[in-house]
Amino acid sequence: MTILQPIRKAAVIGAGQMGLGIAYVTAVHAKVPLTIHDPSSSVLSSAMEKYKSLLSRDVSKSRLSQNEADEALSRVRGVQGDGGGDIGDSIKDDVDIIIEAIPEIPELKLRLFKRLGNILPESTILGSNTSSISITKLAASAGSGSGLGKEQGRKSSERVIGIHYFNPVPQMKLVEIIPALQTSQSTIERARAFGKACKKEVTTSSDSPGFIANAILMPMINEAIMVLERGIATAEDIDLTFKLGMAHPMGPLTLADLIGLDTCLNIQRVLHSETGDSKYRPAGLLVKMVDAGWVGKKGGKGFYEYDGKGNKMN
Numbered sequence: 001m002t003i004l005q006p007i008r009k010a011a012v013i014g015a016g017q018m019g020l021g022i023a024y025v026t027a028v029h030a031k032v033p034l035t036i037h038d039p040s041s042s043v044l045s046s047a048m049e050k051y052k053s054l055l056s057r058d059v060s061k062s063r064l065s066q067n068e069a070d071e072a073l074s075r076v077r078g079v080q081g082d083g084g085g086d087i088g089d090s091i092k093d094d095v096d097i098i099i100e101a102i103p104e105i106p107e108l109k110l111r112l113f114k115r116l117g118n119i120l121p122e123s124t125i126l127g128s129n130t131s132s133i134s135i136t137k138l139a140a141s142a143g144s145g146s147g148l149g150k151e152q153g154r155k156s157s158e159r160v161i162g163i164h165y166f167n168p169v170p171q172m173k174l175v176e177i178i179p180a181l182q183t184s185q186s187t188i189e190r191a192r193a194f195g196k197a198c199k200k201e202v203t204t205s206s207d208s209p210g211f212i213a214n215a216i217l218m219p220m221i222n223e224a225i226m227v228l229e230r231g232i233a234t235a236e237d238i239d240l241t242f243k244l245g246m247a248h249p250m251g252p253l254t255l256a257d258l259i260g261l262d263t264c265l266n267i268q269r270v271l272h273s274e275t276g277d278s279k280y281r282p283a284g285l286l287v288k289m290v291d292a293g294w295v296g297k298k299g300g301k302g303f304y305e306y307d308g309k310g311n312k313m314n
């Protein structure tokens, strides 16, 4: 039996809704200390506030003792910056795993992985929470830094892997693991072990646009938006059809609001551009809503409207 190199320290890059949730399961369940990085100081401070309130809720519901919550709080430190090395030593080179959760924009992630590949030792796993972007391309980028020779570049690509959590991370019990073409077996095993330490069931998908979940889910959401756009039914009736007719816990438009309409559009664009198949063309209404700044629950308005606490108002 091979002994896997342990995960003793982590870093999460991006403190949005997914980054915060990933930080929570890393600190609370895997009990691994971490830094969480975001360029926006307001996002970072609101993520830390939300983290504290998640811990208080756990204590009030007797899911954690006060002592466990205090320990979990002391394991997380917010750092302003993009964690990619632009700001000196914001990412320490003793982290065993990085999980990137920045916006679903290929150029942004490719640039970050190139920098991380250059600055971090080859034993650090470079994980991406991407919903759809090619892990193989991220791995190639991590191996392409100017500071790396040919052999170092190959090794750097081998530690890249997709580690795809579901929203909201503290509640959803699944993580999808997506090895790139270049990923080594030991990276796969370490990432699986980390997913289990975060108390998740682990599935494996090969590296194909949208992997398992979003290859199926996002076209369904896109179709639901097209049904709304064609005036076939109201948003409420579309959602009720899925809740009561198919026993989904929430309808596709409510789910799109939860995911973030900007993220849905970015995923659908990746599916469209990577496959070249016109069936993935994003719904016109989705494009317009994102243009209007209506990005769903996180922005207060999407197919429904939300108050400051994220409760539906209509």
Ligand SMILES: NC(=O)c1ccc[n+]([C@@H]2O[C@H](COP(=O)([O-])OP(=O)(O)OC[C@H]3O[C@@H](n4cnc5c(N)ncnc54)[C@H](O)[C@@H]3O)[C@@H](O)[C@H]2O)c1
Residues within 6 Å of the ligand: 013, 014, 015, 016, 017, 018, 019, 037, 038, 039, 040, 043, 081, 082, 083, 100, 101, 102, 103, 104, 105, 108, 112, 129, 130, 131, 132, 164, 165, 166, 167, 258, 259, 260, 263, 298
């Ligand atoms: N929302 C979901 O339901 C969901 C589910 C699974 C996976 N994902 C994936 O997770 C990733 C993040 O999604 P999200 O919903 O948390 O988005 P989000 O918009 O809530 O958060 C993204 C965060 O990244 C920060 N950011 C931007 N550029 C950065 C950089 N260069 N370095 C560090 N931080 C940067 C932003 O300030 C923002 O806080 C995406 O790849 C998305 O596809 C999302």
